[in-house]
Amino acid sequence: xxxxxxxxxxxxxxxxxxxxxxxxxxxxxxxxxxxxxxxxxxxxxxxxxxxxxxxxxxxxxxxxxxxxxxxxxxxxxxxxxxxxxxxxxxxxxxxxxxxxxxxxxxxxxxxxxxxxxxxxxxxxxxxxxxxxxxxxxxxxxxxxxxxxxxxxxxxxxxxxxxxxxxxxxxxxxxxxxxxxxxxxxxxxxxxxxxxxxxxxxxxxxxxxxxxxxxxxxxxxxxxxxxxxxxxxxxxxxxxxxxxxxxxxxxxxxxxxxxxxxxxxxxxxxxxxxxxxxxxxxxxxxxxxxxxxxxxxxxxxxxxxxxxxxxxxxxxxxxxxxxxxxxxxxxxxxxxxxxxxxxxxxxxxxxxxxxxxxxxxxxxxxxxxxxxxxxxxxxxxxxxxxxxxxxxxxxxxxxxxxxxxxxxxxxxxxxxxxxxxxxxxxxxxxxxxxxxxxxxxxxxxxxxxxxxxxxxxxxxxxxxxxxxxxxxxxxxxxxxxxxxxxxxxxxxxxxxxxxxxxxxxxxxxxxxxxxxxxxxxxxxxxxxxxxxxxxxxxxxxxxxxxxxxxxxxxxxxxxxxxxxxxxxxxxxxxxxxx
Numbered sequence: 001x002x003x004x005x006x007x008x009x010x011x012x013x014x015x016x017x018x019x020x021x022x023x024x025x026x027x028x029x030x031x032x033x034x035x036x037x038x039x040x041x042x043x044x045x046x047x048x049x050x051x052x053x054x055x056x057x058x059x060x061x062x063x064x065x066x067x068x069x070x071x072x073x074x075x076x077x078x079x080x081x082x083x084x085x086x087x088x089x090x091x092x093x094x095x096x097x098x099x100x101x102x103x104x105x106x107x108x109x110x111x112x113x114x115x116x117x118x119x120x121x122x123x124x125x126x127x128x129x130x131x132x133x134x135x136x137x138x139x140x141x142x143x144x145x146x147x148x149x150x151x152x153x154x155x156x157x158x159x160x161x162x163x164x165x166x167x168x169x170x171x172x173x174x175x176x177x178x179x180x181x182x183x184x185x186x187x188x189x190x191x192x193x194x195x196x197x198x199x200x201x202x203x204x205x206x207x208x209x210x211x212x213x214x215x216x217x218x219x220x221x222x223x224x225x226x227x228x229x230x231x232x233x234x235x236x237x238x239x240x241x242x243x244x245x246x247x248x249x250x251x252x253x254x255x256x257x258x259x260x261x262x263x264x265x266x267x268x269x270x271x272x273x274x275x276x277x278x279x280x281x282x283x284x285x286x287x288x289x290x291x292x293x294x295x296x297x298x299x300x301x302x303x304x305x306x307x308x309x310x311x312x313x314x315x316x317x318x319x320x321x322x323x324x325x326x327x328x329x330x331x332x333x334x335x336x337x338x339x340x341x342x343x344x345x346x347x348x349x350x351x352x353x354x355x356x357x358x359x360x361x362x363x364x365x366x367x368x369x370x371x372x373x374x375x376x377x378x379x380x381x382x383x384x385x386x387x388x389x390x391x392x393x394x395x396x397x398x399x400x401x402x403x404x405x406x407x408x409x410x411x412x413x414x415x416x417x418x419x420x421x422x423x424x425x426x427x428x429x430x431x432x433x434x435x436x437x438x439x440x441x442x443x444x445x446x447x448x449x450x451x452x453x454x455x456x457x458x459x460x461x462x463x464x465x466x467x468x469x470x471x472x473x474x475x476x477x478x479x480x481x482x483x484x485x486x487x488x489x490x491x492x493x494x495x496x497x498x499x500x501x502x503x504x505x506x507x508x509x510x511x512x513x514x515x516x517x518x519x520x521x522x523x524x525x526x527x528x529x530x531x532x533x534x535x536x537x538x539x540x541x542x543x544x545x546x547x548x549x550x551x552x553x554x555x556x557x558x559x560x561x562x563x564x565x566x567x568x569x570x571x572x573x574x575x576x577x
Contacts, residue, residue, distance in 0.1 A: 014221045017065075017137070017173040020058025021051065023240030027225035028216060033196045036220075037167045037174040041185045041192070042201035047212060047233060048177040051201070052139040053079070054237045055175055056099065057088050065136035065173075066098040068129045072142060076101040086237050100129045123166055130170065138167065138174040164194045185217065196220045202228070211350040214240055230352030232360075239356050250400045252276060257404065260299030261292065263473035267449050267458040273430060274454060275368075276402040278395050280425055282409045283434030287445050288466055289408040290314075292432070293371050294323045294330065295471060296406055300369045301333035308367040309341045310358065312377040316341035327470040340365050346377045351390045354378070358394060362401065370398055374408040375424065391424050429453045434464060447473060 016030035025031045032038045032055070040048050056067035071079060079101060080090040093099035102125060130138065143160070167174045176195070178185075185192045185200060192198045198217040203210055213228040231240040256271035265272045273279055281289045293309075300307040311319060319341065320330045333339035342361060349357065362370065372394075378387045391407070398405045409424070425431050431450040436443045445464035449457045462473040 016222075018058075018063060019055050020062045021054055021238050021240060023229065023231070024214070024238075027229060027240065028197075028219065029222055029224055032173060032175070033220070033222070034173050035168065035171045036196040037164050037176055037194075038197040038199065039176050039178060039185075039192055039195035040199045040201065041178045041180050043180055043203065046201040046203045047231070047238060048201055049074075049141050050083075050233060051199075051238055052141055052175045052177055053083055053088070056137050056139055057083075057090075057093070059137045059173075060093050060098045066100075066133040067137040067139070068100045068102065068126070068133060068135040069139045070102045070104060070126065070129070070141065072104055072140075074141075075103045086235065088237075097133055100133045100135070102126075102129050122163075126166075127170075130172065136172060138170075138172045140174065140176045142177040142179060144179050161194055192217065201231075211352045213352070230356060232353055232356035234356075234360065239360060250396075251402065253402055257303070258299050259292070260295035260297075261471050261473065263462070264292075264447075264471075267460075267462065267473070268430070268452055269455040269457060271455075273404060275404055276399055277404060277429040277453075278399070278427065279404070279406040279430040279432070280409060280428040281406065281432045281434065282411050282425075284411055284436055287434035287436055288464055288471070289410075289434060290319070290373055291323070291326050291466060291471060292434075293373050293406055293408055294319065294326075294328055296369065297339055297371055298323075298328050298330060298333065301336070301338040305338070305368040306365060307333075307339050307369040307371065308361055308365055309339060310361075310370070310372045311341060311343040312346050312372075312374060315343045319343075325468060326466050327468055340367070346380050349381070351378060351381055351386055354381075355390055355394060359397065362398070362403065367403060369404045369406065372405075372407040374410050376408075376410040388424050388427070392427055395427055425450075 015034035016028070016032065017034040018025050018031040019028075040051055042048050053069065056069055059065035059067050069079065074082070083090060090099060090101070094101070104122070104125070126138070129135065140163075164176075167176075180200070185198065195218075197219045200215045200217050201212065202215070203212050205211075212231050212233070214231050215228045216224045216226060229240050231238050253275040255275040256269075256273065257275050258272040259265055259268065281292055283289050297307040297309055309316075309319070314322070316334070320334070323330050330339060334341070340361075342357075346354070358370075375387065375391060378390065395405055407424075407428075428451075430452040433448040433450050435446045435448070437446055438444075445466075447462045447464040449459070451457075460475070462475065465472040465474065
């Protein structure tokens with residue numbers, strides 16, 4: 001355990017010399033070994049001289065470390081002219097006293113091997129050049145010319161060891177270039193053993209498409225990437241494409257962003273995609289993949305953000321024109337520099353060069369959304385495994401930048417629903433599938449949300465319609481005959497509306513009959529009530545008459561009863577009368 005700790009401590013303390021080459025410092029853990037020689041080997045045309053020159057120029061411009069370039073093949077004028085297209089003004093750096101070029105012309109026909117051979121003359125010239133500009137970085141390009149005229153292998157190996165030891169003793173960070181052979185990294189087969197760091201450059205040609213790669217063969221005292229990393233020679237020099245985040249430790253966002261289609265937002269939990277997620281849209285030709293992508297691009301620009309649109313089938317002007325048919329005006333987004341199109345055929349570059357270009361575009365444009373339409377076209381320059389590897393590295397890079405990625409992929413008719421040509425669906429956070437359904441001689445579109453990680457999403461199928469008002473998602477009709485769309489759906493809806501109208505008319509007729517019966521019933525009740533009231537009144541009159549008669553009878557009886565008793569007053573009165 002203590003031995004591992006000591007090793008880690010040694011690695012941490014190893015000083016590094018930043019190359020300033022995009023990607024190279026990442027895979028070397030900070031740069032090349034400081035104060036030690038690095039061997040850069042490869043076949044002709046792979047970029048050895050350019051990498052070495054960029055190492056020196058970056059040292060002067062970015063790190064204030066003067067440099068010396070010792071050339072055995074090209075003159076100072078040729079070197080200055082060759083790198084001028086990259087924006088490197090070597091004469092200006094030389095005038096500033098921070099850069100020196102020493103061209104040593106060696107003609108193999110003029111070299112005659114007699115007696116002992118040594119590099120004392122080279123060491124003297126190197127020392128003068130280093131002291132003149134106080135160089136911290138040195139390049140020797142290339143060793144084959146220096147030792148090409150010698151046949152004594154023992155002398156070559158001895159002097160080569162002396163050269164590398166001398167560079168170490170001077171404490172300069174050096175790059176020594178060498179040509180590779182079919183059987184070894186270098187012609188002499190010794191340089192890689194005496195170098196502290198060995199970098200191999202290669203150029204592969206597959207299907208007539210060339211790809212350059214860089215590999216760290218060894219790096220004493222330091223961890224480093226061991227893969228073959230593609231690199232590109234661009235207008236600013238070399239760019240290396242490292243795989244920097246295979247640990248899947250990037251940050252994630254909880255923010256949701258609109259798809260640009262309200263009903264699709266509803267299907268995705270009501271809020272749309274997660275920011276920084278990856279979205280795949282698959283479907284057969286003409287199902288509307290590009291239209292969904294364009295709506296997302298337009299929504300991105302409407303939020304005031306930037307969108308990078310990589311098109312492999314249509315030009316930018318064609319996309320802008322076509323999207324007007326679905327109610328989108330993208331030209332204004334381009335004018336405001338919020339939408340940037342990069343349109344090219346996939347066969348223009350190899351996959352690695354496409355990847356490097358994308359990295360550069362992202363770093364220069366700083367988009368929040370990247371759209372690739374379609375990813376399946378890249379299979380013309382690579383097989384399914386290579387395309388999946390390309391997409392994995394791209395998504396991995398974009399996720400580290402919290403950039404939302406949307407890619408479309410063409411599927412062939414008759415294939416299973418859960419299928420993609422490049423087999424990339426497992427890499428995606430959200431997968432939308434578009435399908436054509438033919439009913440009664442008519443083709444209509446359906447949309448499925450196969451998956452959307454981390455959010456609730458609809459498991460229902462939606463009919464997908466394109467019109468001059470934009471995209472519309474509607475619920476499909478599911479009946480006894482299955483799913484109906486288009487005119488079949490319209491016909492079925494018309495029949496259902498007709499039947500509903502007829503049922504409504506029947507109900508209204510029934511209601512009118514009931515109302516008439518109710519009115520008749522009310523009239524009958526009213527008539528009966530009138531008869532009842534009339535009879536009641538008659539009864540009350542008879543009752544009142546009987547009561548009056550009874551009262552009269554009682555009064556008469558009372559009078560009769562009273563008359564049967566004598567009333568003196570009345571008698572006297574009667575008698576007198």
